Amino acid sequence: MLAQIFRSRPLWIGLGTAVIAALLPFWLSAYLLGVLTAAYYFGVFAMAWDLLFGFAGEVNFGPTFLIGLGAYTAAILDNQWGPPIPVCILAGAVVAVIGGLLLALPALRLRGPYFGLVTLVAVLLLQNAIVIFAGITGGEIGMTVPDVLSIDATVNYWYSLAFLVVCALILFGLSRSAIGLILQASGQDAIEAQALGFNVTKHKLAAFCISALFSGVAGAMLVFYMGTASVDTVIDISIGVQVIIAAVLGGRRTILGAVLGAVFLILATEFLRPLGQLNTFVVAAVALGVILFVPDGLLGYALRRGERE
Amino acid sequence: MVALQILIDGFAISSLYGLGAVGFTLMFGVSGVLNLSHGGIMVVAAVCGWLAAGDLGLGVYGGTLVGVIAGMACAYATYFVVVRPIQRSRAIPQEETEIFLLTGTLLWGIMIQEAVAYLFTDNPVTTRPLISGVTSIAGVRTPQNEIMIAALCWLAIGLLWLLVNRTRAGKALLAASMNPRGLTLLGFELSNMYLLVWTIYGVLAGIAGVLLASFLGVSSANAGQLTASAFSIVVLGGLGSVSGSLVAAYLVGYLETVTAYLIAPTLRPIPALLLLVLVVYLRPQGLLGRR
Numbered sequence: 001m002l003a004q005i006f007r008s009r010p011l012w013i014g015l016g017t018a019v020i021a022a023l024l025p026f027w028l029s030a031y032l033l034g035v036l037t038a039a040y041y042f043g044v045f046a047m048a049w050d051l052l053f054g055f056a057g058e059v060n061f062g063p064t065f066l067i068g069l070g071a072y073t074a075a076i077l078d079n080q081w082g083p084p085i086p087v088c089i090l091a092g093a094v095v096a097v098i099g100g101l102l103l104a105l106p107a108l109r110l111r112g113p114y115f116g117l118v119t120l121v122a123v124l125l126l127q128n129a130i131v132i133f134a135g136i137t138g139g140e141i142g143m144t145v146p147d148v149l150s151i152d153a154t155v156n157y158w159y160s161l162a163f164l165v166v167c168a169l170i171l172f173g174l175s176r177s178a179i180g181l182i183l184q185a186s187g188q189d190a191i192e193a194q195a196l197g198f199n200v201t202k203h204k205l206a207a208f209c210i211s212a213l214f215s216g217v218a219g220a221m222l223v224f225y226m227g228t229a230s231v232d233t234v235i236d237i238s239i240g241v242q243v244i245i246a247a248v249l250g251g252r253r254t255i256l257g258a259v260l261g262a263v264f265l266i267l268a269t270e271f272l273r274p275l276g277q278l279n280t281f282v283v284a285a286v287a288l289g290v291i292l293f294v295p296d297g298l299l300g301y302a303l304r305r306g307e308r309e
Numbered sequence: 310m311v312a313l314q315i316l317i318d319g320f321a322i323s324s325l326y327g328l329g330a331v332g333f334t335l336m337f338g339v340s341g342v343l344n345l346s347h348g349g350i351m352v353v354a355a356v357c358g359w360l361a362a363g364d365l366g367l368g369v370y371g372g373t374l375v376g377v378i379a380g381m382a383c384a385y386a387t388y389f390v391v392v393r394p395i396q397r398s399r400a401i402p403q404e405e406t407e408i409f410l411l412t413g414t415l416l417w418g419i420m421i422q423e424a425v426a427y428l429f430t431d432n433p434v435t436t437r438p439l440i441s442g443v444t445s446i447a448g449v450r451t452p453q454n455e456i457m458i459a460a461l462c463w464l465a466i467g468l469l470w471l472l473v474n475r476t477r478a479g480k481a482l483l484a485a486s487m488n489p490r491g492l493t494l495l496g497f498e499l500s501n502m503y504l505l506v507w508t509i510y511g512v513l514a515g516i517a518g519v520l521l522a523s524f525l526g527v528s529s530a531n532a533g534q535l536t537a538s539a540f541s542i543v544v545l546g547g548l549g550s551v552s553g554s555l556v557a558a559y560l561v562g563y564l565e566t567v568t569a570y571l572i573a574p575t576l577r578p579i580p581a582l583l584l585l586v587l588v589v590y591l592r593p594q595g596l597l598g599r600r
Contacts, residue, residue, distance in 0.1 A: 059408055106586075110593050112407060113343055117544050118589055120537065121582050128579055188404065237533060241415060248412055277431075281423035288416040291409060292394050295401045 010303065011172060014256050018165050022158070030153040037153075037225060039266035040160040044167045044218035046246040046258035048211040051171060053244075054253035055180055056207040057187025058107050062119035063215060063243045065103065068126055068235035070096035070216025075229035076136055078145045085147055089220040096216020097209050104208035108201060120237070127235050142230025149224045156225055163221060164259065167214055172255045174210070183207055184253070245287045251297025260299055313449050315566050321455040323562025324462035325521055329535070330542040330554040331466060332513030338486035338549030339506040342410055346387055346418030347514060348535030349425075354380030354518030355527035356425055359434040369437055373519050380515020381508065383421070388507045391417045422532040433528035436519070458520050465516050466555070469509065478505060486549060541585050547598020556596055560584070 025033055049063045074092035077083065106118045130137045137143060150156050174180055186193040186200040194200050223229045233239070242265060250261025265283065272279035294301050329351065336342055344350075358376025361367045367375060391413045395401060401409050425431075438454035439461075445451070473479040484492045485502045493499050521527050521535075542561050546553030561581045569577045588596065 053408075059411070106590055110589065113411070113548065114544060114589055114593050116411065117540060118586060121541070121586055124537070124578070125582055125586075128576075128582075132575070237537075241419070244412065245416070277423065277427045281420055281427065284416045284419040284423065288391070288413060288420065291413050291416070292391075292398070295398060295409065 008176065009306070010254070010256050010299070014168065014172075014259075018161070021161055025154040025157055033153045033157045035266060035270050036263070037157045037160045038222070039263045040164040040259075041218050041222045041225070042243070042246060042266055043164050043259035043262040044214055045243045046250065046262045047167060047171050047255050048214040048218070049243050050247045050250075050252060050255055050258045051175065051183075051214075052207055052211045053247065054255075055175060055183040055187055056204055057184075058204070058207075059112060059116040060103075060119045060211075061116045061244070062103075062121075062123035062237075062240055064235045064237070064240040065119060065122040065126055066096050066099055066212045066215035067219035067222075067239075067243075068123070068130075068231075069099040069212075069219070071219035071223045071229050071234040072130065072137060073216075074220035075143055075145050075223045078147055078224075079143060080136075082146060085149065085224055088147075089217060089224070092220030093213055093216045096212045096219070099216075100208040100212025101205070103212075104205050107208065108204060123235065123237055123240060127231055130231055130235065138230070140231060142228050142232070144228050145223060147224065148227045149221070160221070160225065163218070167218070168256060168259060171210075171214065175253075175255045179203065179206070245283075249287055249290050249297055251300030251303070254297065254299045254303065257297050257299030261297065264298070310448065311570060313447055315563070315570050317446060317449055317451050317455070318570075319559075319563040319566035321459045321524065322566065323559040324459040325517060325524065326538065326542055326562050327555045327558035328462040328465055328513060328520070329517040330539045330546070330558050331469065331551055332510040332517075333539045334543045334546065334549055334551055334554040335469075335486075335513075336506050336510045337543065338551075339482060340485075340503050341407070342392055343407075343414070343540070343548075344387065344392075344510075345411055345415040345536055345540070346391075346421055347539050348532035348537075349418040349421030350380055350383045350387065350511070350514045351518030351521065351535050352425055352527055352529050352532045353383045353421060354515040355436075355522035356429050356434055356529070358519040359436045359522055360429065362436055369439055369523075372436060373439070376519035376522075377512060377515035380518055381511035384507050384511025384514060387414065387417060388503070393503075418532060418536060422529050426529040429529075431529050433526040433531075434522055435526035436523045438523050454523060458524055461516070461520060465513060469513070472509070482506060482509075541581070545585050545588055545595055547595030550595065550597045553595055553597030 024036070045063060045067055048066075049060060052058045052060050070092035073095040074088040077091050078085070078088045103119060103122060107115050110118065131139050134140070149159055182193065182198050182203050185196070186198065186203055190200050219234055222234065226233065246261035246265045247258040248261070249265060250257030250259065268283055268286070269279060272282055275282060290297065296304060329347070333344065333347055336344060354376040357379035358372045361375035362369055362372025392410060395409050395413050396406060438452065439457050440453050442453045443450050444453055444456070473483055481492060481497050482502055482505060485497075485499065489499055492502070518527065538561070542557045543554050545561065546555070546557030564581045564584065565577050568580050
């Protein structure tokens with residue numbers, strides 16, 4: 001099994017790209033590095049979402065529920081008591097996993113649009129809770145954290161790249177392992193997977209916990225990169241939509257495609273900024289075009305072409 | 310006094326919610342599509358109505374008519390540009406059509422919202438009331454426009470009921486929501502049914518958009534909120550159940566109004582959201598759903 005993972009082509013291409021990416025700070029401006037740093041955290045969000053949607057088959061409209069829990073837990077902890085950053089991130093991860101379990105409970109009973117709606121409502125409730133408890137959370141304005149990972153753009157970039165690579169390796173390995181296959185089976189036909197003797201409930205719970213763990217940690221790290229936590233940057237539904245677009249754009253069920261989609265999406269938004277108001281329109285139109293004409297996504301399409309040759 | 314105020318204000322907003330949700334649920338029942346660009350279509354209708362009434366000088370009623378037509382045109386565009394290509398695509402596996410439709414219409418909704426903000430305005434638009442003046446109902450001062458809106462909503466819902474239950478095309482539509490395959494065996498063209506349901510949907514969403522603009526005001530930034538509220542009402546009532554949606558609309562409308570009046574306006578959406586989670590968890594098919 002392990003040998004099979006190491007022989008897969010996307011992995012090696014991905015690792016090669018990571019090496020090139022690690023050398024980018026020698027050429028690129030601090031501004032571009034900043035954009036890419038954010039894009040890499042986004043890539044982790046999208047991969048975590050892909051594990052739930054592509055593999056476990058759960059339509060999660062609220063990835064920002066998990067991200068936001070991680071981000072805000074870390075930020076509040078840092079603001080109130082100021083423990084070292086790793087402790088804050090760990091706390092964020094724990095709370096996000098608890099949130100993931102909460103989300104998993106309805107998912108075990110509901111299907112399709114119903115579950116999608118519950119996740120949407122979870123985000124709205126979290127958003128409202130943050131506004132109501134403005135005293136601790138900073139409300140709609142957001143809050144600044146006293147500590148940051150680093151003030152140097154290059155160091156920040158390497159942190160996020162390293163984090164991305166570690167997450168990608170774990171998630172990609174997981175998706176190609178027996179667990180990934182069982183998840184895929186239970187996502188497509190839960191009854192048949194159960195009949196084959198797999199514990200669907202256990203695997204789905206595991207998928208939720210893993211997805212929540214990575215979302216939460218990435219959310220917390222994003223906060224310590226930006227130095228702020230606000231509803232607009234980690235919780236708003238539009239952020240969740242962007243995560244979904246990134247994953248679908250890159251290709252469902254590919255994990256690595258999600259990173260590609262995220263980087264593409266963030267870079268495109270950045271380069272289209274001169275268009276002003278129209279840039280969101282163009283990004284949405286491109287994503288819609290991909291869904292209509294290349295439903296497998298960018299990486300999915302490339303892989304399929306590769307198989308045929 | 311406050312109780313009566315809540316009763317009157319809640320009735321108008323609930324009727325609007327109901328009208329917005331009925332088309333949404335009808336379409337899900339007949340063609341299995343959850344249109345997440347719903348709010349966008351309502352916004353288009355509202356903004357076009359506002360433009361026609363003001364800039365083009367067509368007056369309030371002309372503007373309303375233009376708005377409804379714009380809503381219908383936008384619904385057609387949604388169907389032909391987004392929904393039908395996804396439904397007919399061979400590259401998309403059958404069991405994943407649903408998620409593609411959700412994602413596709415979501416993106417389309419964002420495009421509509423951005424286009425409206427860019428081409429027209431992203432400020433809230435408020436059309437002039439259909440009729441002005443204030444009446445007093447048992448001591449509560451009520452704008453006549455509010456009464457008019459509730460009446461128009463119920464008129465539209467009543468006409469829909471007549472159409473579905475009393476006409477041949479409507480009965481076929483009802484049959485399509487029960488058993489599409491059976492209907493095709495009887496020689497009906499299913500794609501015509503889809504076209505019909507999108508027409509009805511467009512008109513209903515258009516009316517709801519225009520009326521909302523004259524009641525509370527609509528801005529392009531609201532599109533997502535409007536979609537979310539229609540979506541939750543429809544799920545609360547039971548997907549595909551028209552009467553369930555109406556019950557749910559009143560439940561949500563009154564719950565929100567009561568919260569806003571008696572507790573705090575900022576908490577307005579929360580009890581409805583909690584109720585939704587509870588119902589979906591305990592009774593996933595919704596209040597009056599059948600699946």
